[in-house]
Amino acid sequence: MPADADLTLHWSPRSPFVRKVMVAAHELGLTGRIALHRTVVRMAEPNPELLPDNPLSKIPTLRLPDGTALFDSVVICEYLDELAGGGRLFPAGGPARWQALGWHALGNGFLDLLILWRNERDKPAARQTPEWLDSFATRAAAVLARLEAESATLEETPFGIGHIAIGCALSYLDFRFPDLGWRAGRPALAAWHAGFAARPSACATEIVDA
Amino acid sequence: MPADADLTLHWSPRSPFVRKVMVAAHELGLTGRIALHRTVVRMAEPNPELLPDNPLSKIPTLRLPDGTALFDSVVICEYLDELAGGGRLFPAGGPARWQALGWHALGNGFLDLLILWRNERDKPAARQTPEWLDSFATRAAAVLARLEAESATLEETPFGIGHIAIGCALSYLDFRFPDLGWRAGRPALAAWHAGFAARPSACATEIVDA
Incomplete structure (x- = not known):
């Protein structure tokens, strides 16, 4: 401690x-x-x-x-x-704040969806609700398409809480959904995530199997 | 429109x-x-x-x-x-902001839990996970106990986004979990909620069965 x-x-x-x-x-x-x-x-x-x-x-x-x-x-x-003084990861106001809070909400909502998806996927088959599994897959693909389209904006925007949430969500995909192959067809997002994963803050907190 | x-x-x-x-x-x-x-x-x-x-x-x-x-x-x-000018439902800073954001998160988290609970409860019995249903009930009781204990503080604090979230969550209990009888043993919270439900903003948005 x-x-x-x-x-x-x-x-x-x-x-x-x-x-x-x-x-x-x-x-x-x-x-x-x-x-x-x-x-x-x-x-x-x-x-x-x-x-x-x-x-x-x-x-x-x-x-x-x-x-x-x-x-x-x-x-x-x-x-x-x-x-830490304010305004560092959360822009104080104006369009930059709504951009950051919107990405933050997208990253968090993506994580919520992935956690529900994993809970459902890991149940005994008889207890699964197949339409939910389909819905999770469709929505995850929609989120990834959106993020691929916004990769250039993510890259250009000063690093903040939205970047952290999206970076953590993509890393969680690697950890819990490795078979999804989320990088395929999404080269800009994959490149952006590589930059996130190389930050000291990301390296120090990486989630790995014990 | x-x-x-x-x-x-x-x-x-x-x-x-x-x-x-x-x-x-x-x-x-x-x-x-x-x-x-x-x-x-x-x-x-x-x-x-x-x-x-x-x-x-x-x-x-x-x-x-x-x-x-x-x-x-x-x-x-x-x-x-x-x-609307800022600082009206979201205090601009200091302890009042964390109090309001904390209640907001508690109300939102309670609603997330209730929605998951309802989804699980309304499944065919063979697909339900009984331990999840027990967990939802235990956590809902813990939230209600906390809110009962904080009713006086809710009452004394200027109305804000935290009050709105908690008020909407309690009204959702009435709508989707009427058999829970959440007011029993929680007189202060019931009285606080009655005040919320009487506000014009609450009356204008009440959720009722069509």
């Missing part, structure tokens, strides 16, 4: 939403203030230790010095940006 | 996240700028008309005058607040 940590993060090495917070913390130079507390959450089983901090039993959840806790990842990331 | 509408909202009368946006629009005096476009979304079936505006095929999605589209409801609500 960092010696001068005054924040505690309910953390897991494989949660893409936790990773998003950690990438932000690295980019903002705040990792020294955050103690990591390994917290296991599962769809099927609320974590009784987590419920007092977050009754939704989800991570990331960030405990503050006054004992209160902040969630979800969107709120935590903006809070960290503010701690 | 309002004569001077320059925004188009992909809208449905029964989506609680759409309702949240509409409550915000009423509170901010912006309903005259928003044309409502009925858009059906289903978990099992992406809506091809919606995909160009939102590849996640989710509502609310707000089309702006320049042809681009904003989502999710969190981003749309903050955008509307900014259109």
Whole structure:
């Protein structure tokens, strides 16, 4: 634990939403203030230790010095940006803010979809709902087409919270959906993601099988 | 359609996240700028008309005058607040902002949970995952206990986006989980919600069976 940590993060090495917070913390130079507390959450089983901090039993959840806790990842990331002076990963206003928040929401929504997809895919076949699996696949393809079309804009825009969310979502595809081959036919997005994955903040937080 | 509408909202009368946006629009005096476009979304079936505006095929999605589209409801609500001058439903900074954003995230997370719960509950029994149903019930009870404990603070704090999200989530319980009897043992929260439900913005957007 960092010696001068005054924040505690309910953390897991494989949660893409936790990773998003950690990438932000690295980019903002705040990792020294955050103690990591390994917290296991599962769809099927609320974590009784987590419920007092977050009754939704989800991570990331960030405990503050006054004992209160902040969630979800969107709120935590903006809070960290503010701690670091503000306006660094979250543009303060105007079109740049809506661009960043829109990408942030797209990355988060993509992750939500991928997590539901994985939950459904990994069920016994008799419990699966095939139309849901089809719907997840169609929507994931639509998101990837959109991102490929916006790769040049992503590249040109100062790095921010939207880039972090999209980068983490694409890396999650590599981790949980390697057979999807998302790079095929999407060379601009693949090139953009390679740049994201090479950032020190991404390297330091990469999700790998233990 | 309002004569001077320059925004188009992909809208449905029964989506609680759409309702949240509409409550915000009423509170901010912006309903005259928003044309409502009925858009059906289903978990099992992406809506091809919606995909160009939102590849996640989710509502609310707000089309702006320049042809681009904003989502999710969190981003749309903050955008509307900014259109109305800023700092009205989203406190500009400091502890008031984190309080409001935290409640907003709690209300949204509660709605996400309730929607997943309803999807699971309404499946054929052979396809249900019983541990998920138990988990949803436990977490919903934890959220309600937290909200009951925070009712006095909700009451004392200037009305904002957090109140809207929590109010819409509790009303959604009434609509989709009437048998849960969420008011039992939670008199302070029930009283707070009665005040929310009596606001003109809530009355104008109430979700009812057609």
